[in-house]
Amino acid sequence: MQVKQILLLGAFCTSAFITSAAPVSLIPGINSKAHGKTLLRILKEEQFGTIRGRVTTSDGNAASSVSVSLRGTHFGAITNDNGEYQIRRVPVGDYTIVVSAVGLHPKEKQIHVSEKGTVYADFSLNENHSELAEVQIHSNKNKYKVTKVSPSLRLQSPLIEVPQNIQVVTSQLMADQQTFDVVDGITRNVSGALRVGHWDAQYANIYMRGTSIPAFRNGMNQKMPWGPLADDAATIDRIEFIKGPAGFMMANGEPGGSYNIVTKKPTGENHSSVSLSGGGYNLGRAAIDLDGKLSRDGRLLFRLNLAAQTKGSYNKYNYTDKYIIAPVISYQIDSNTVITAEYTTQHVEAQALGTYGFSPKGFGDTDPSLFIGDPSLDPVKLSDHNVTFYLNHRLNNNWKLNGQVAYVRYGMFGGTPWPSTIAPNGDMRRYLNISEELAINKNAQVSLTGDIGTGPIVHRILTGIDMGNLKTWGDFSSVQLADLQLANNATFNIYNPIYGIPAANIPVFDRSRSLQVRSGSNTYATNLTYTGAYLQDELRMLDGNLRLTLAGRFTHAVTVGKTNAAQISDDAFSPRVGLSYSITKDFSAYGLYDQSFLPVSNATNLPNAAPFKPIRGNNIEFGLKKNWFEGRWNTTFAAYQITKNNVLTAIYDGSNIATGNQIQLGETKSKGIELDINGEVVKNLNLVLNYAYTHARVTKDNNPVLVGNPIPNSAKHITNGWLSYRFRRESSALNGLGLSGGYQIQLGRYAGSTSVPLTLPSYYRFDAGISYEKGRVGVSAVVNNLLDRRLLTQGSYSKLAKETPTSVSYYTYIYEMPRNGRLTITYKFK
Structure with a gap:
């Protein structure tokens, strides 16, 4: 451990005792509260930096859910759906950054974190074919749950941090229920959403929070008086139900919310x-x-x-x-x-x-x-x-x-x-x-x-x-x-x-x-x-x-x-x-x-x-x-x-x-x-x-x-x-x-x-x-x-x-x- 880190640890322990009104005689080497205040000031002046980057696979695709950690510390992060990660408030010093995931060969880099600086560390990982079977086993883990909305909603934060109720229906859930289009029982997976029958061969007529809600496709408003045609499951990657208004997404519509069809895109992998x-x-x-x-x-x-x-x-x-x-x-x-x-x-x-x-x-x-x-x-x-x-x-x-x-x-x-x-x-x-x-x-x-x-x-x-x-x-x-x-x-x-x-x-x-x-x-x-x-x-x-x-x-x-x-x-x-x-x-x-x-x-x-x-x-x-x-x-x-x-x-x-x-x-x-x-x-x-x-x-x-x-x-x-x-x-x-x-x-x-x-x-x-x-x-x-x-x-x-x-x-x-x-x-x- 570096001398500076030892001093910081000592300052932290000392300040903890002092702020707890511990007797001075119980703190070795400290004769007054003035020393404790000095150490607290040193602690507060300690500078931190940020580490961020992006992890991709060898073919250039984003690698999500990859573990990124600093060896020997508790600092770390998990990459998002775009392969991005960020580790904030890392103390100044030299570190070894390690990235790893099931099915991918791990990699590491030596980095230096400077005061108030940002270190960028990108990685490209190769497949580990010996672990592909394990990847398949774990692929069912969260087939009904997602952590982030699609890029078409333009929100960057995880769902748990978004100040709004947004529910996502995945294609895996649709397949389990044998749902073949938006009219076919999609609303059962979202609280308060209900389909009102009308021209069912034509379009979905969905209500939520007391109002009808418009249909979006990849973040764009498709609302028509009698349309658009109900999207077929063959084209749907997920459906995002946004509860309430969403100024970042829609200009004109009912306040009850909207639903966003996210269509299937190429993945670069054989998911045929x-x-x-x-x-x-x-x-x-x-x-x-x-x-x-x-x-x-x-x-x-x-x-x-x-x-x-x-x-x-x-x-x-x-x-x-x-x-x-x-x-x-x-x-x-x-x-x-x-x-x-x-x-x-x-x-x-x-x-x-x-x-x-x-x-x-x-x-x-x-x-x-x-x-x-x-x-x-x-x-x-x-x-x-x-x-x-x-x-x-x-x-x-x-x-x-x-x-x-x-x-x-x-x-x-x-x-x-x-x-x-x-x-x-x-x-x-x-x-x-x-x-x-x-x-x-x-x-x-x-x-x-x-x-x-x-x-x-x-x-x-x-x-x-x-x-x-x-x-x-x-x-x-x-x-x-x-x-x-x-x-x-x-x-x-x-x-x-x-x-x-x-x-x-x-x-x-x-x-x-x-x-x-x-x-x-x-x-x-x-x-x-x-x-x-x-x-x-x-x-x-x-x-x-x-x-x-x-x-x-x-x-x-x-x-x-x-x-x-x-x-x-x-x-x-x-x-x-x-x-x-x-x-x-x-x-x-x-x-x-x-x-x-x-x-x-x-x-x-x-x-x-x-x-x-x-x-x-x-x-x-x-x-x-x-x-x-x-x-x-x-x-x-x-x-x-x-x-x-x-x-x-x-x-x-x-x-x-x-x-x-x-x-x-x-x-x-x-x-x-x-x-x-x-x-x-x-x-x-x-x-x-x-x-x-x-x-x-x-x-x-x-x-x-x-x-x-x-x-x-x-x-x-x-x-x-x-x-x-x-x-x-x-x-x-x-x-x-x-x-x-x-x-x-x-x-x-x-x-x-x-x-x-x-x-x-x-x-x-x-x-x-x-x-x-x-x-x-x-x-x-x-x-x-x-x-x-x-x-x-x-x-x-x-x-x-x-x-x-x-x-x-x-x-x-x-x-x-x-x-x-x-x-x-x-x-x-x-």
Whole structure:
């Protein structure tokens, strides 16, 4: 030990005795407290330095979860997902730095730490093939838990340090549950998230904290009036659910949060696989994932995902067919710069977009097989094309520059059958409504991230600019063909349906005019352009244990309408203040205040009416985060209150009938608590468990009767669980066998109706699965809705102003899939 270190140790021990008011006679060599003060001053003047760097594998890829330590000391760190590490407050001196990980040959370097200096030490590690088997065994350790968000969220700190509740659904969890797209049960893995059934063949309609939440893809807002198409599991690496507003990520949206689809990118390793699936209701699916190198030096990489699926329905004659093509290419220009090009296209054909049931009596009155369409009608066709380019550049060991641009084109072509009248005995008259939409979404983002040190404080900076333009054209009203007549003028009855519309009675839509021209005469043509600039400073104090986040976002948004009153330009500033403190290394507490705003197009038709103001949301949140047993699993507890102002509500004329116009006098308030548990609770036993209590109510409205009503499409209590265990013992006959099971429960559910508050039946669903892995082959089977309960994913009520003997108010609802099984066989090439 160096003389200076011995003196420091002595000073520390002496100061400890003195500050404990120890008698002077008990401290050898010290005759007064003045000596102790002198030694304390020496201790405080001791200078420290910082060590940081990046660890990569021999092919240039980031090496995460690598141990970095200073030999003979307690100082060390673990590399993050980008291969980066940092060791702070290292006393001045000479050290040997050692890096090591299972499956990689260790390396070491001699370094010198100077006063207030930063030492940069990068490493490139070679594979240790003798340990690859052990790597495979450990690869299942945290398949339900992650420590950091994806780079597309631009946050640099670990999740346990972020002052916000962010939950991540991994692709491994999706595979265990045999989830094939975003509509297919994703929300069960996140507290308080629920899917409200609608056009399930088209897009996911997800609610959280009392509001609908927009879809993001790789950090870019993809929200459309009826899109984008639900992402397929073949393209998904993970899904990140961001609770509450997020000024660093989104400019315009609901305050309840958002979800971010992170698509699969090349890894430089052979993670290729092929899978075949089959199941109930004529489910058939094939998917292939090719991941590898196009150059021997590993600088040019590719990934190609292909999938094709056909799926029937519990609705008679309904079906959904689709295919997905998703190639990605990345090129490492040098050690600091990577460019990536990605293209994804989906094509969907469905006999009907939704699986609605209708009844004049109540929710769930009809059989799930009821289909108000007809096999003689043309199916609906949907497609989207998504092109994205990425540029990632490391300016130095501290700073990174990221840029990306995306172009999405989404289209829908077809017709939708819908009831025009329903009689008390179930007789229904149907019409065919033209259903056509085109949406073009353009996004561009540039962000800069890095650290700046000012004395004992480290400023973790996030700043950037993002721009977007969304144009949509829709035609859902220009052609409504009033009556779909059956043969011999037979009556369609929801309790005894007859199918087979004669060819002569099938209407033909007039599409002689373009969609853009037809859309110009209705309310479905929109044009929203926004530009946002944001700056976030995370001040890391007390060796990074205390973190104060100060952030703000300025957004300029323009919505173009058909009149001057409907053309609105909004400038909004959204502040963000967060505080996070690490009580211990693996236990933190946080508080957050954040805002959101949502531009509103059009305006009321009242004389001299001003344009609508943006809808504003304010979120106050507190939470606790804890990693258990060396980070194998974690818990997150959050409590929040969201107030949403300037909500559009119907102008009330004093009677039970609204005038049909709207005014901004509404306010809603959502408050609740959330608990999420994820990870490997004991060896080989992985768990997802969550609970949410949501109290969402109308607090102001033009109609005083509505004040206090629940917010539609919310649930008071939601809890979900999924447990998966795999036997891992070579000597056991059960080695490779996996057992899994889960439940979903929703209580206090409210239908999608504001004027008439209605409750939906409680939701109880149970699932179970079994799987087996041996070498490169895996076989898994899952049975969903094990008890075959009649579950509803949506409900609403259409109240007529005047009921007649042939036309009454009616209930609308969508069933969950009845009991069904799935079997998947997977072969991994490595």
